[in-house]
Amino acid sequence: MAARETDPKERLLDEAEALFAENGYHAVSVREITAAAGCNLAAINYHFGNKRNLYLEVFRTRWLARARVIQERVYETLQNKKEITPPALIRALAEAFLFGPMSEKDRLRHVQLMQREVIQPTEAFEMVMDEVMKPFLGALGERIRPYLPAGTDQERLMLNALSIISLILYFNFGRESVKRITGRAYDQAFREELIRHIVRFTTTGLGLGAGENAS
Amino acid sequence: MAARETDPKERLLDEAEALFAENGYHAVSVREITAAAGCNLAAINYHFGNKRNLYLEVFRTRWLARARVIQERVYETLQNKKEITPPALIRALAEAFLFGPMSEKDRLRHVQLMQREVIQPTEAFEMVMDEVMKPFLGALGERIRPYLPAGTDQERLMLNALSIISLILYFNFGRESVKRITGRAYDQAFREELIRHIVRFTTTGLGLGAGENAS
């Protein structure tokens, strides 16, 4: 697995993901990517056919894998609990996004990349939706359903789940806005405060009383 | 004011805004913009100096103006109320974004354009923050402060205000996601349902009990 650092194909995927996330597809040139990966200009066309395909391959081999890591992290956190309450679940979600198992930069990139697709969907959007968002929100919904009034319909459940996720995502990709408005840096202390806020706001938003009884 | 349709400079601003919002700055060429505006390739350089400056001018003369219209709309809606409760305020905000005074396309563009700056801030981000978001969130905070526990500090107030706005924005720019997850089209009925959800979720999220007593 040291292929990650030696294999040019792998390096291309890594550098491409970073650059696409930071600057967007059109703002990044294949020259930039190959230079960052320390390999030849022709490498992208050889390995992926064209630039567009490299972008899609980034989602297939990097983004989806990372999404799975984040999900696993959530389940790990919840493993030792006897009962998974909504506040504990939401806290685990928020922590996975704001602290998570990967580097700060990787986490930010992950959300940026997805957010670009949300604003302006391309082919990768289908992938993200079908393979991650739908099952993820479905599972999230089922987990919180027992705590909601009996007979809550599927649509309302999904609106609630979407609202939780959107808050968590916003406090990630909207960092610059949040910093400007609150005047705080995104350090450890502030992130913990953000998580407390997210848990409180969404838990009560679900109509479950002010529940901050998570780990 | 029919200058809007005849003056090439005005047409350039309109078409540029539409294209930048839909496809992003780098994906749009000056050739595309001038063609859409029905004027010459050299027009952008003549009137604005360069492409970048046109982009900033779009924010200065179009985006900020529209933000003001949206804000006015909010205050209009609230004008006849004797007491402006948080649910009424939030409903007015959500309505302004989801129905508002301008066309469906204009409303969507407005949010898309801003959202691109949120993900990847440029010079225009300062403008949006300083001239719209900060005062807007400040005013929103002050309006809801009287309903929150006494002594709620400024930071918590801003986190609450940010959360309200982020939900309203997400259900706008994240249309494709919301459609996929709920399986519903963005018609009048669904939008009204979304507004009810937003008002309920955020009002209770603020800790104010399930208050849907707005007009």
Add this chain to the structure above:
DNA sequence: GTCTATAGCAGGATAGAC
């Protein structure tokens, strides 16, 4: 598989006629 070289085209910007 990796390189160099280059084709072929689209991009932003400008000069200068009208």
Add this chain to the structure above:
DNA sequence: GTCTATCCTGCTATAGAC
């Protein structure tokens, strides 16, 4: 102010040597 013509840079993609 508006146009045409054009410069020149940078882009993606490919051909072909190694």
